[in-house]
Amino acid sequence: MQIYDSVQKNKRDFKPQEEGKVSLYVCGPTVYDDAHLGHAKSALVFDLLTRVLRANGYEVTYARNITDIDDKIIKKAHEQNKSIKEITDFYTLAFHKEMDALGVSRPDIEPKATESLTAMTQMIQKLIDTKHAYLTDEGDVYFDTASDVDYLSLSKRVQNEEERQERVESSTLKKNAADFALWKSVKDGSLTYDSPFGAGRPGWHLECSAMIEKHLAKPNAAFAVDIHGGGADLLFPHHENEAAQTRCSSNHALANYWMHNGFVNIDGEKMSKSLGNSFFLKDALKEYDGEVLRFYLLSTHYRSNFNFNTEDLTASKKRLDKIYRLKKRLFGMAESHEPTAFKAELLKALSDDLNVSATLALIDEMITKTNETLDTSGKHKELKQGTMANLAYIEELLGFGVKNPFEYFLFGMDEATKEKIDALIIKRNEAKKAKDFESSDKLRDEILAFGVSIMDTPNGTFWEKI
RNA sequence: GGUGCCAUCGCCAAGUGGUAAGGCCGCAGCCUGCAAAGCUGCUAUCCCCAGUUCAAAUCUGGGUGGCACCUCCA
Incomplete structure (x- = not known):
C-alpha cells in the first residue's frame, strides 16, 4: 500500500510500526453546529482508508475525537439557554446520524475532550516539568515554542525575525507570539474544569495529543501513531502544535504518516452559511440518498479540492445507479467465493493512495462487460456468481451498493405516490395490451410527471425514481 | 508579504518519461409499438514559451491563470 505523506510531500510505501497492525487518529468535529459537507468529506476519506487497510490484512485501530469543550459551544449554550x-x-x-446515512463506519474509539481531562493535565504537567511550557501570572499555561527546536518542522513554515522577536501585548504575557495555550484560566464564572493550574479550560490543540497518548500510543514506539489525518486546514497550526506537544512530552514523534484531505467548495465558492441549504449535510440528505452523496464526495481524489455542484452530483448518481441496476439484474444470485481478477485489481487501485478514479473506471468496465455478456444469452452461471462476488467487494471496500436495489430506486417516494404510480402502470399495460398506444403514451407521461422513469422488460414494467 | 498546491475533451476526472483510463452530456446505431434501461460506434495531444531526451501531459527554466494556509475552521 502507498500513502501520500503530506509532511514529506511524496508517496511512501506504507509500513506500520507493528507488523500487521495500524493505529490511525483523525481530528473529528467540534460539536457546536450541524455537520457540513466538509465534515462528510473528511469522515468519508478516512472511512475509505480504514476499509482499504483492513482489506490489505491490517488490523486497524481507528480513533476520531469529538471536541466537546470549546468557546463556540459555550456561546451557543448561552444563546439557546x-x-x-x-x-x-x-x-x-446528529453527527452520528448523518454519518450513518453516508455509510461511514464508526471509529473504534471516539474519545471526548470532557473525558480526557486527566490525560490533558498530565501532559501539561510533563511539559512544565521539562520546561517546554510556562505559567503566566494570569494563570494561563502556554507552550514555549522557542523550546522546541523542531517547531514548524511539520508545516515547514518559516518564522520571520519580526515574528520571533515580537513581544505580545502584556495582557497575554506570552513569551512568543507563536506560543499557544495549553490551559486557559477562566475567571468570569463560565464553564471551568479543575486542574493543578487552577480552574479553566484546556487549549484546543492539546486534546488530540493527550487522547493519542491515552488510547493509541505504544510506550516504546518511535511514533505515537502510524497515521494521523484531518482536513488540509489543520496542518497549521493545529497539527504543528499537536506534534510539538507530543514530541516534547514523550519519547516519540506524533505520527509516521500524515494525511490531509482537500477542501469542499460549493459552486466554486468557499462554503459559508450565507450560501444556504447545501451547506449542511442534513439538508443535502433530504434531497439525495446518503449513498449518492457518499459516491459523489468520494469520486474525486481525497487530496484535491472538491467543488460541490448539483450537475456533477447527478453524474455521480447515474454512475451509482448502474451498480444498482446490475444488482437488480442479478438479484438473488449466489455469490462465488473464488477470488476474481476484478477484486485484485480493485484493491490494487485503492491501495495506491486511494486512487478512486482508477477504481471507478474498473467498476464501470466490469459492469459494462457483464451487461454485454448477459445481453447476448441466458445462462452464464459462473459469470453471475463472480459478478455477485465483485459487487460484494465493492460494497465492502467502497460502501457502494449496500442497499436493497429495489428500495434504492424508491428514494423519497411516499406510499401514496407509489400506489398511484402502480395503478397508472396497470392501466397503461391494459392500454398497451389493447394496442391503444395513444392512451398508453399519455399514461406514461402522467407517470413520468412523478419524477420517475419507467422501463418495460420481459418480466414486466418497472419504474425508478430519477 | 511568507509558505505551498494546481492547470488534461462542453463538464467531472485518472495518468508522473514510451506515444492520452473512466463517467456525465452530445451524435449515430442495435433493442423497443414508441420509449426507458442495456449494448455498439464516434468526439482531446494534455494553459503558453523555451530547454533536456531517441522519446514529455509527465523532467528543467520562464510566463500566464486559479486556489489554499499563515486567525476559529474538516
Missing part, C-alpha cells in the same frame, strides 16, 4: 451537555449531545447525535 441550554446546558453545554445538551448542546454537545444534540450535535454529537
Whole structure:
C-alpha cells in the first residue's frame, strides 16, 4: 500500500510500526453546529482508508475525537439557554446520524475532550516539568515554542525575525507570539474544569495529543501513531502544535504518516452559511440518498479540492445507479467465493493512495462487460456468481451498493405516490395490451410527471425514481 | 508579504518519461409499438514559451491563470 505523506510531500510505501497492525487518529468535529459537507468529506476519506487497510490484512485501530469543550459551544449554550451537555449531545447525535446515512463506519474509539481531562493535565504537567511550557501570572499555561527546536518542522513554515522577536501585548504575557495555550484560566464564572493550574479550560490543540497518548500510543514506539489525518486546514497550526506537544512530552514523534484531505467548495465558492441549504449535510440528505452523496464526495481524489455542484452530483448518481441496476439484474444470485481478477485489481487501485478514479473506471468496465455478456444469452452461471462476488467487494471496500436495489430506486417516494404510480402502470399495460398506444403514451407521461422513469422488460414494467 | 498546491475533451476526472483510463452530456446505431434501461460506434495531444531526451501531459527554466494556509475552521 502507498500513502501520500503530506509532511514529506511524496508517496511512501506504507509500513506500520507493528507488523500487521495500524493505529490511525483523525481530528473529528467540534460539536457546536450541524455537520457540513466538509465534515462528510473528511469522515468519508478516512472511512475509505480504514476499509482499504483492513482489506490489505491490517488490523486497524481507528480513533476520531469529538471536541466537546470549546468557546463556540459555550456561546451557543448561552444563546439557546441550554446546558453545554445538551448542546454537545444534540450535535454529537446528529453527527452520528448523518454519518450513518453516508455509510461511514464508526471509529473504534471516539474519545471526548470532557473525558480526557486527566490525560490533558498530565501532559501539561510533563511539559512544565521539562520546561517546554510556562505559567503566566494570569494563570494561563502556554507552550514555549522557542523550546522546541523542531517547531514548524511539520508545516515547514518559516518564522520571520519580526515574528520571533515580537513581544505580545502584556495582557497575554506570552513569551512568543507563536506560543499557544495549553490551559486557559477562566475567571468570569463560565464553564471551568479543575486542574493543578487552577480552574479553566484546556487549549484546543492539546486534546488530540493527550487522547493519542491515552488510547493509541505504544510506550516504546518511535511514533505515537502510524497515521494521523484531518482536513488540509489543520496542518497549521493545529497539527504543528499537536506534534510539538507530543514530541516534547514523550519519547516519540506524533505520527509516521500524515494525511490531509482537500477542501469542499460549493459552486466554486468557499462554503459559508450565507450560501444556504447545501451547506449542511442534513439538508443535502433530504434531497439525495446518503449513498449518492457518499459516491459523489468520494469520486474525486481525497487530496484535491472538491467543488460541490448539483450537475456533477447527478453524474455521480447515474454512475451509482448502474451498480444498482446490475444488482437488480442479478438479484438473488449466489455469490462465488473464488477470488476474481476484478477484486485484485480493485484493491490494487485503492491501495495506491486511494486512487478512486482508477477504481471507478474498473467498476464501470466490469459492469459494462457483464451487461454485454448477459445481453447476448441466458445462462452464464459462473459469470453471475463472480459478478455477485465483485459487487460484494465493492460494497465492502467502497460502501457502494449496500442497499436493497429495489428500495434504492424508491428514494423519497411516499406510499401514496407509489400506489398511484402502480395503478397508472396497470392501466397503461391494459392500454398497451389493447394496442391503444395513444392512451398508453399519455399514461406514461402522467407517470413520468412523478419524477420517475419507467422501463418495460420481459418480466414486466418497472419504474425508478430519477 | 511568507509558505505551498494546481492547470488534461462542453463538464467531472485518472495518468508522473514510451506515444492520452473512466463517467456525465452530445451524435449515430442495435433493442423497443414508441420509449426507458442495456449494448455498439464516434468526439482531446494534455494553459503558453523555451530547454533536456531517441522519446514529455509527465523532467528543467520562464510566463500566464486559479486556489489554499499563515486567525476559529474538516
